Amino acid sequence: MLKRKTLQTLFDWKAQDQKKPLIIRGARQVGKSTLVTELGNSYKNFVMLNLERSAHAKFFTEYGDDVKQIINAIELEFNVDLLKGDALLFIDEIQEVPLAISLLRYFHEDTTSLDVIAAGSLLEFALEDVQSFPVGRVQQIPLYPLDFEEFLTALNEDKALVLYNTIPMPEYAHPKLFMLFQEYTLIGGMPEIVSAYVNNGKQLNQLNKIYSSIWDNYRDDIEKYGNNSNEKKVLNHVISTAPNIRDRITFNGFGSSNYGSREVSEAFRKLQKAGIIKLIYPTTDLVAPIIANLKRKPKIQFLDTGLLNYASNIQLELMAVKDLNNLYRGYIINHVIFQELIAMSDRLYDVPFSGHVKAQRQMQKLTQSYNFKIL
16 A cells, blocks of 8 residues: 555544534545545545446436535445544545535535535546535645655655755765666556555566556546547547657647647646646746746646656656666756645646745755756
8 A cells, every 4th residue: 555645634624623514625546445445544434436327327317406415315225334533434536526515515514413525537628517616615736746755655655755855965975876766767656556566576577557547547538638529639649649748838739739729728628637647837037026928838747757657658668778867858857846845735737837935945955956947
């Protein structure tokens, strides 16, 4: 079982006296369900619903907004007591029934003795169909792939983790931590990948099957994003082409296509909503607050550097590189550092270089430790 920092956030939420239903936001396969299941094991009664299953979705389609009837039906089905305290109801893939998102407000108002967590990988798209989002009645947190600290924990590199958090870092620690960071840059932070890597004695030969499965699942989801055949074609072109583009982009004619600026920008917007890609805009500010200049060309930031390495077929090349700064003019090292900065934030929709003190300190730590060039 991988140790995730967010698990402590969940236990802190559990300890609150007047807690709101919790929504965990994140792309597919970043570990949302596993994390909540681990928390659920600390409750006397734990029920997990997956609304992709019709047998579970029916609880939210047959009883209108009567939350007490919904809970009674769930209790009967699973033979549990949910309203007597020390119980957690986990509603996974909640985006499949948008009504269930609206009903979270009533779980907060009518059933204060029941802890409720919801999660959804395509939640951003479902919110367009939610007539009344329970603003102020739910708490939301993001979940990303493992960051470098979590990667070190997974590898049982406890001493390296302590030294990584020491500023200034001792000179003798640089070679080992550089090797581990390069290892993280190659593997990435997708939980299933890291688990397989650790459990198979750091053997790489079985990982490509898992990378392929994850990447193919993301590409298969394209059908859910496009409203018509042309949108689906543009989305397929963008996600197929983007991994091989290592410079700032122009929407018009993206990837040597005939697609216009509006079509391509809409495709990127949808991929960003799905959590697969972010567009990182440059800044011209030299002092805080550092604000993105949306008039400049953006760079593409994928959910995970390990997935990017797989999708762009550069894994073998990366394994042979001794200086990450020299690989594609520093593109990969910039990518993984941006991934670190994104993962550090507990705010939804946050982007790197937002001026957070924590982000500034982390950037200082990374650059001082490894002399990376931040372009």
